[in-house]
Amino acid sequence: MQRTVEIAEFELPRGRITVGELMAMEPAGWEHLRSEINLRRTADPDRPLARCHYCQSSIYIRAQATRDGNVPMFVHFQGADPECPWFAGKNVVPDDARAAQYRGHQECALHRWMCDMIARFLEMDPRLTKLSVDRYLKPQIEERGRYPDVYAELDGLGKFAFEVQLSKPFAFEIAARHRHYQAEGVSLIWVFRALDGELPQGFRDVITMQRGNAFLFDDAAFNASVAANGLRLSAYVEADSSGWRKPRFVRLDDLPRASRSDVAGWRVVD
Ligand SMILES: [Zn+2]
Structure with a gap:
């Protein structure tokens, strides 16, 4: 399974949304969130709508194609801290070591x-x-x-x-x-x-x-x-x-x- 940001901090009043909650949503629900994030990113890139709970980098919702249809995941936008344990790109530190070594x-x-x-x-x-x-x-x-x-x-x-x-x-x-x-x-x-x-x-x-x-x-x-x-x-x-x-x-x-x-x-x- 592709690494996902497991918990997102949305701008209040929406607040915290876990990837489990995201996956439980109807497609219309997470598609709406996804477009809101992207609209904000376009309008005001310095004030992201959703951040990674862990490293505070801005995140988006990726629709991952699976046999059961599209599944939503939280993913860092480019430029996130590669030491974040939920980072999905090329890592400086091996996966399992990251959480323990983090600040x-x-x-x-x-x-x-x-x-x-x-x-x-x-x-x-x-x-x-x-x-x-x-x-x-x-x-x-x-x-x-x-x-x-x-x-x-x-x-x-x-x-x-x-x-x-x-x-x-x-x-x-x-x-x-x-x-x-x-x-x-x-x-x-x-x-x-x-x-x-x-x-x-x-x-x-x-x-x-x-x-x-x-x-x-x-x-x-x-x-x-x-x-x-x-x-x-x-x-x-x-x-x-x-x-x-x-x-x-x-x-x-x-x-x-x-x-x-x-x-x-x-x-x-x-
Ligand atoms: Zn992160």
């Missing part, structure tokens, strides 16, 4: 976006009974609380805490956090954006805790989530020597039920 404030934007999207896709599950993003989770057992990035309860499935971890070093004890959630009966899932080169020690620790599994919310997982109308993560398992086996998409239901709250029991890919 600090963009990384915060990516972190926020990943939390929002994970929450958005969780909301599509009819079993969802509770959802919070980056809010205080009252501890039931221990005195001290935690602030998971995303917290969700699904009827018949369990309680889940998602921690989105980008390239920054981990600023806390990973094992302690695992023990905390385990005591609370909450499954803790660390979510990465990319796995590239030498992983920082914190990433290694998490993967060890998850029995060799790494879960990514990358472009592939995003596209799979859009297609499935629900959260999908790319599950990677380490090959024996170095590198990773071919990833597969997993749902929360795919995690081994009996051991879901046991950090030592995670192994969803053989």
Whole structure:
């Protein structure tokens, strides 16, 4: 699939439109947006109607021909920052490395976006009974609380805490956090954006805790989530020597039920 800008910031009052929302529109809807963008571009090129959420470059809507007809995508106009993780042209940095290496404030934007999207896709599950993003989770057992990035309860499935971890070093004890959630009966899932080169020690620790599994919310997982109308993560398992086996998409239901709250029991890919 061609790389798309996954979230667009339109001039207010329209505001934010994700590529998932764009794809869900009737053709007349996105064709209208598309012509508005192009009209503005002609009339006032310095004041674009829509920008990339990530790099703030101006973007347009491309109609991508597929077997099922034209599918709309957000694409940067020429001259966008080639370091943007959603850049579609010739890249300075390889795809997977870009998000992690991007500048600090963009990384915060990516972190926020990943939390929002994970929450958005969780909301599509009819079993969802509770959802919070980056809010205080009252501890039931221990005195001290935690602030998971995303917290969700699904009827018949369990309680889940998602921690989105980008390239920054981990600023806390990973094992302690695992023990905390385990005591609370909450499954803790660390979510990465990319796995590239030498992983920082914190990433290694998490993967060890998850029995060799790494879960990514990358472009592939995003596209799979859009297609499935629900959260999908790319599950990677380490090959024996170095590198990773071919990833597969997993749902929360795919995690081994009996051991879901046991950090030592995670192994969803053989
Ligand atoms: Zn961009």
